[in-house]
Amino acid sequence: MKWKCGSLWMLLGISLTTVLLGTAGCASTQKAPAGPKMGLIAVAPTGTGFVEQDTGRAFVPFGTNYYDPNTGWAPKVWQQFDPKRVTSHFKVMNDLGINCARVFLAASTFQPDVNTISEEALGKLDTLVRIARQSGIRLVLTGPDHWEGRPPYWKPDRFAGDQALKALDHFWQVIGERYRGEPAILAWDLLNEPEMPWFVETWRPKWNAWLQTKYSDREGLKTAWANELKDDEPWGDITVPADEAKKGNPRLLDWQLFRESLADEWVRRQVEVLRQADPTHLITVGYIQWSYPIVRPGNPSLYAAFNPHRQAPWLDFVCVHFYPLGQPIVSKGNWDRNIAYLQSILAYCHTGKPAVLEEYGWYGGGAAQERQYLSEGDQARWLVAEIEASRRLANGWLSWPFADTPDSTDMSIYGGLVDADMGYKIWARRFMVYAADLANLPQPTPELPAFDFAASLTTPVEGLMPLQEQYSQMLQTVIGQAGPLPQIKEPKPAPVK
Secondary structure, three states: OOOOOOOHHHHHOOOOOEEOOOOOOOHHHOOOOOOOOOOOEEEOOOOOOEEEOOOOOEEOOEEEEOOOOOOOOOOOOOOOOOHHHHHHHHHHHHHHOOOEEEEEEEHHHHOOEOOEEEHHHHHHHHHHHHHHHHHOOEEEEEEEEOOOOOOHHHOOOOOOOHHHHHHHHHHHHHHHHHHOOOOOEEEEEEEEOOOOOOOOHHHHHHHHHHHHHHHOOHHHHHHHHHHHOOOOOOOOOOOOOOOOOOOOOHHHHHHHHHHHHHHHHHHHHHHHHHHHHOOOOEEEEEEOHHHOOOOOOOOHHHOOOOOHHHHHHHOOOEEEEEOOOOOOOOOHHHHHHHHHHHHHHHHHOOOOOOEEEEEEOOOOOEOOOOOOOEOHHHHHHHHHHHHHHHOOOOOEEEEOOOEOOOOOOOHHHHOOOEOOOOOEOHHHHHHHHHHOOHHHOOOOOOOOOOOOHHHHHOOOHHHHHHHHHHHHHHHHHHHHHOOOOOOOOOOOOOOOO
16 A cells, blocks of 8 residues: 655656464354355466356456545554444445455454464454455455554564564464355455565574575685675675665675565465465465566665565465556656556566456545645546556456545545545446456456566666666567457446336
8 A cells, every 4th residue: 555655757757352273263154144155266277367166257356455444544444343334335345346355454453462363353354254245245355464553573573583473374374264265255465565674683694594505605606796705704694785776786686586585485484374274265465566676766675575476386366556656647658657667567477377456546536645636537547547558467456445535644535436425436437337347357468578677676776767668668569469458348327217
């Protein structure tokens, strides 16, 4: 979530009751009011989309990112959970044609300490799952994050620290076992927009062990690094590079690859635990757009180091988020560059598995984030353009957010499908047209161009724009050669009674 950086295209050419493991009841066996028949979702045999597991019918995730817009900012989804309001929101979502809703879980609320999962929080999640099942809307449940506080076990290292990793092991074992086989759950999303820090002091021994595995001895490192390896650096105590781009620098490149290796292990470990606890649901990660290495708003540390190409073997599908840089509405140049950027990110996420645009959004009906006023029509026009531009590159779309959020400090204040009172915006009505023709929405992906993305990991910001232009032009060529897209059909109006 959600757009924070408006100036990058200036650089690029424009800017309590708790329960221990084993005591929770299985939610999938609890009785709920009857709803639409639902089955588990699987990746299609072709690897290019999704199907209902029991029928083989194609399934296109087309929905939203949901939180109750009346719970503050950041939303206190679970601390202020109101089943009646949530039920009414899911009714609105069903009426819009939404078939999938992504919901965040909260670390401090669900897991106040490493070994404890809150029974109260699990009860609320049981209720949400029942509401979703009744509504015929599948859930993507996103792993424990910071909206309701940062738990102490995240320190000193959330991604490679022993306590943080043990906490995740326990979390996913409890959650996976509890909801194993639940048809209202589409997938587990390990985390929203993970980003590795640049450096944590406890990484020093890991860094040196990584170098020893890669190069065997100091002589091997010297051969690879040449004069970059200084005479006063002993084997086993190699200096960490500064957070400063130096094109082609071998120390910096290895450090970026080392950061990726830590992210890989974070993903691998969770997936291993989760698949043992719950082999029935799909698993993904909600990649931030800074995982695409060619566009980076500053120093090398801003590369997220979560690389979908490296991590795809553990995942069932790849999710990525996109928000425009600058204001796409103000000029054709901004518009075209942002569309090209969106397509580049999605193409990068093609790994032989389905790709989902898990967050996309913009605002309308007000002035968000001290930006200029945009009308609801402006919002709808841009988001329709994003969908059209991604039809050959995505297998699913989840709009951000469901509803305008009065307390938001970002574009979410006017970013919804509906306003804060659940009134349909223009974007909602355009969304409904697409939701009525999902079989026609995703189109075959052409063979995508090969590109050396690794070069961008050390390149200064001013050198990234030519790389982005080069890749974008290659991509535009193959997409153009694929031919025109079939038109989405407008649903016939209901007869007047």
